[in-house]
Amino acid sequence: MQIAVASGKGGTGKTTITVNLATYLIERGENVQLVDCDVEEPNSHFFLDINFEAEEKQYVQVPEIDMDKCLGESCRKCIRECRFKALIWMVDQVMVFPELCHSCGLCKLVCPADAVGDSQREIGAMRRVKKDNLHIYGGLLRIGEAMAPPLIARVKEAARAEPKGTTILDCPPGTTCPVIESLQGADYVILVTEPTPFGLYDLQLAVQLMQKLHYPFGVVVNRQGMGGEQELDKYLRENDIQVLGRLPHTKEAAEAYSRGELLVDAFPEFREIYADIWERIKNKVSAEVPA
Amino acid sequence: MKEVVIISGKGGTGKTSIVSALAGLGPKKVLADCDVDAADLHLILKPEVRETMQFISGELPEIDRDSCIECGECLEHCKFGAISEDFRVIKENCEGCGVCSFVCPAEAARMYPRHCGEWYISDTRFGTMVHASLGIGEENSGVLVTTVRKKAGALAEEQGAELVLVDGSPGVGCPVIASLTNADAALVVAEPTVSAEHDLHRVCELTEHFGIQTMAVINKSDINENISGSIEDYCRERKIPVLGRLPYDSGFTRAQIQKQNVLEFDPNGLGKTMHGVWGNMRKYLQI
Numbered sequence: 080m081q082i083a084v085a086s087g088k089g090g091t092g093k094t095t096i097t098v099n100l101a102t103y104l105i106e107r108g109e110n111v112q113l114v115d116c117d118v119e120e121p122n123s124h125f126f127l128d129i130n131f132e133a134e135e136k137q138y139v140q141v142p143e144i145d146m147d148k149c150l151g152e153s154c155r156k157c158i159r160e161c162r163f164k165a166l167i168w169m170v171d172q173v174m175v176f177p178e179l180c181h182s183c184g185l186c187k188l189v190c191p192a193d194a195v196g197d198s199q200r201e202i203g204a205m206r207r208v209k210k211d212n213l214h215i216y217g218g219l220l221r222i223g224e225a226m227a228p229p230l231i232a233r234v235k236e237a238a239r240a241e242p243k244g245t246t247i248l249d250c251p252p253g254t255t256c257p258v259i260e261s262l263q264g265a266d267y268v269i270l271v272t273e274p275t276p277f278g279l280y281d282l283q284l285a286v287q288l289m290q291k292l293h294y295p296f297g298v299v300v301n302r303q304g305m306g307g308e309q310e311l312d313k314y315l316r317e318n319d320i321q322v323l324g325r326l327p328h329t330k331e332a333a334e335a336y337s338r339g340e341l342l343v344d345a346f347p348e349f350r351e352i353y354a355d356i357w358e359r360i361k362n363k364v365s366a367e368v369p370a
Numbered sequence: 371m372k373e374v375v376i377i378s379g380k381g382g383t384g385k386t387s388i389v390s391a392l393a394g395l396g397p398k399k400v401l402a403d404c405d406v407d408a409a410d411l412h413l414i415l416k417p418e419v420r421e422t423m424q425f426i427s428g429e430l431p432e433i434d435r436d437s438c439i440e441c442g443e444c445l446e447h448c449k450f451g452a453i454s455e456d457f458r459v460i461k462e463n464c465e466g467c468g469v470c471s472f473v474c475p476a477e478a479a480r481m482y483p484r485h486c487g488e489w490y491i492s493d494t495r496f497g498t499m500v501h502a503s504l505g506i507g508e509e510n511s512g513v514l515v516t517t518v519r520k521k522a523g524a525l526a527e528e529q530g531a532e533l534v535l536v537d538g539s540p541g542v543g544c545p546v547i548a549s550l551t552n553a554d555a556a557l558v559v560a561e562p563t564v565s566a567e568h569d570l571h572r573v574c575e576l577t578e579h580f581g582i583q584t585m586a587v588i589n590k591s592d593i594n595e596n597i598s599g600s601i602e603d604y605c606r607e608r609k610i611p612v613l614g615r616l617p618y619d620s621g622f623t624r625a626q627i628q629k630q631n632v633l634e635f636d637p638n639g640l641g642k643t644m645h646g647v648w649g650n651m652r653k654y655l656q657i
Contacts, residue, residue: 087408089381089540094565119541120379120572122565162429162468183449183467222575225512225544252381252540253407255504255511259462276626277386277410284408287506292462306623330593333618337594339564 080364081246083265083294087281089252091271092301092326093117095336096356097249098126099343101213103353106343110212110244116261117251118203118218118230125339129215131206137218137233138199139226141177142166142186148194149173157186157195178225203230205237214243227251228260235264254288267364268296269323269356274307279314286320295367297321299356302328321363324356371526372554372655373519373534375404377577379569381540383561384589387622389537390414390631391641393496395648397657399533401494402522403501404515404549406487411537414631417492417499425489425502425517427510428466429481431459437478444470444479462507486510489518491525498525512548515539519549532657542576550576555583555655557613561590562597570601574608584610585654587647591615611654614647616640 084097094117101111115123124131142157142165149172157173158166165179166186177200187195203220218234220227238246250261262268268289272282282298289296298315300308303325315322326332326342326349335345342349376385376392389411393401403411433444438457445453452464459470470479486509489502500522502514519536526534536553539545550556556577560570570586577584586605591598598615605612617640625635632640 088410089408091382117541119543119546120565120569122380122568125564125568160468160472162466181465181467183465183469184447185467185469185472188447188469188472220543222542222572223547223579225547227541227543254506255407255545256509257541257543259507275623276413276629280410280413281408284506291506306620307627330618333590333593337563337597 081248081265082360083248083250083262083268084271085250085258085262085268085285086252086271087254087285088272088278091273091278093252093271094122094126094249095301095342096269096271096299097247098123099341099349099353100357101247102341103343103350103357104245105212108212112238112243112246113213113215113249114235114238114246115215115217115249116231116234117249118220118227118234119251121217121219123249124215124217126341127213127215129208129210131217132208134204134206136204137202137230139182139202139229141180141182141198141200142175143196143198144173144175145194145196146172148192150192154191156189156191160185160189182229202226205233207237214241227257231257231260254284258288259292262292262294265294267360267367268294269360270296270298271301272298272311273302274300274305274311276307276310279307279311283314286318295363297323297359297363299323300325302326304328323359324352326352371532371534372657373523373536374555374557374655375536375538375549375553376557376559377538377546377549377573378540378559379542379573380561380566383559383566384622385559386410386414386537387626387632388559388587388589389535391633391644392535392648394631394633395645396652397532398529399497399535400522400526400529400531401497401499402518402534402536403499404518404536404545405539406502406504406511406514406518406545407539409501409503412501414626414629415494415496415499416629417490417494417501419490419492421491423489424485425487425514426483427486427513428484429468430461430464430466430484431470431479431481433457433459434478434480437476439476439478441475443473443475447473465509484509487514489514491521497531498529500525512544515545515548542572546576550580550582553582555585557651558584558586560586560588560601562588562594562601564597567597567601571604574610585613585651586610587613588615590618593618611650613650614643616643
């Protein structure tokens with residue numbers, strides 16, 4: 080079973096929910112795969128007292144033009160066809176801008192002279208570590224690299240190759256390509272929100288995304304008591320959205336979080352809330368996906 | 371005219387609250403919300419939309435069912451999993467590269483301009499604001515960020531405004547890079563948590579990579595004095611001025627609920643602190 084943890088707004092508690100839920104399951108003796116899909120700003124490993132063992136650099140394919148074969152300025156098919164402006168004609172040759180390339184392969188297909196070969200662009204690193212029942216997979220986008228989805232896809236591929244118990248996908252914030260890539264394959268999505276007006280507005284965007292992509296989902300309200308609950312509850316009620324649980328807003332929890340501590344370990348009342356959240360998810364998923 | 375981009379690496383550290391407060395301080399300015407896939411600044415600034423523009427960017431294929439011969443060429447060559455087994459375009463996965471259209475022997479896959487969202491020019495109580503909404507699950511957020519910034523810059527020139535304040539997105543990827551390219555300065559909103567400290571380092575590496583002058587402000591600084599101290603050390607080493615420290619204070623949320631910035635909601639407390647932040651920022655920007 081694959082559970083994704085997502086939110087429109089950043090900083091609502093996706094990683095908090097991910098690591099605490101994973102720990103709750105591990106302590107019950109279950110096997111868990113934690114996939115940190117936020118390759119731009121990965122944080123989940125800070126809470127699990129682990130160091131990544133292996134780091135493998137990841138590359139995507141970009142074109143390299145063989146100017147001996149290239150038909151020259153009169154052709155320029157590759158330049159004309161590239162939708163990402165990754166190729167230009169410069170003085171007497173085709174120049175490649177690897178950072179703009181989406182690795183679609185069109186330049187190679189259109190070249191009548193077989194002059195387009197392969198080169199690589201480093202996009203970042205893939206990391207993993209196995210600690211007892213917990214297997215963690217993550218990525219680190221190279222600074223200056225714009226495209227996160229290809230690296231997210233690699234990280235998920237690595238996790239898929241070694242299936243182990245429940246998979247939890249810690250997604251990046253937002254509602255665009257990196258999130259869509261992270262969600263792929265999820266059986267159920269936990270949308271994390273805080274009750275503030277910003278939280279509510281971005282939750283609505285996230286809900287629209289779930290509806291558009293047809294993912295079953297429920298909501299965890301983090302920092303309940305922070306302010307704005309009335310409006311949030313009204314929205315949840317009117318749209319018939321299931322609340323999986325509510326985690327209280329306390330300064331002690333915020334301080335424990337700041338130190339990288341797990342709330343299920345620091346506060347027994349949080350453990351009970353996670354137990355309830357998990358029960359609700361299990362019921363939901365078994366109802367949606369008949370075994 | 372100076373363009374300052376507010377970023378943070380980690381989400382939820384207080385970018386938008388700080389932008390909305392800075393909006394009420396200093397010289398005439400234009401505001402730009404470049405967190406285009408989860409824009410919140412409008413919730414405080416309540417813009418009155420003056421002009422709405424359609425955001426058309428890139429292309430999207432359509433496969434004509436009648437001419438499709440189901441040969442499978444498009445499915446085989448698409449690198450993005452954007453063609454389904456029954457030869458439909460899965461829009462959310464499509465990057466608009468045009469491979470399907472090129473390989474189709476029946477000319478059934480054709481490319482059309484892609485409508486990805488809308489963007490707006492609006493009036494607010496703090497001046498003109500340029501903002502956008504990307505369609506749900508749409509592509510090209512980087513291009514939309516660039517579009518919003520360009521317009522904000524042009525309007526600032528036109529109006530003789532001295533400053534463009536840009537509310538950025540979390541992360542270090544595409545939309546953040548698009549919001550930083552050729553900007554005059556970045557203000558990084560830090561938070562003293564192990565996560566946010568790590569993310570701050572990443573985002574400062576990014577501003578350094580692009581050679582952009584960087585300033586910092588520490589929000590919720592009293593939640594962990596140790597990490598606040600280590601953030602200040604880090605900034606000192608990198609010659610990143612820390613413009614101020616803001617406390618962990620429910621005033622930010624309460625202001626948000628009232629649709630106010632903290633200057634309006636709490637002029638003597640958080641408002642005063644923000645005056646200090648702006649005073650320091652003005653010095654570094656030399657305006």
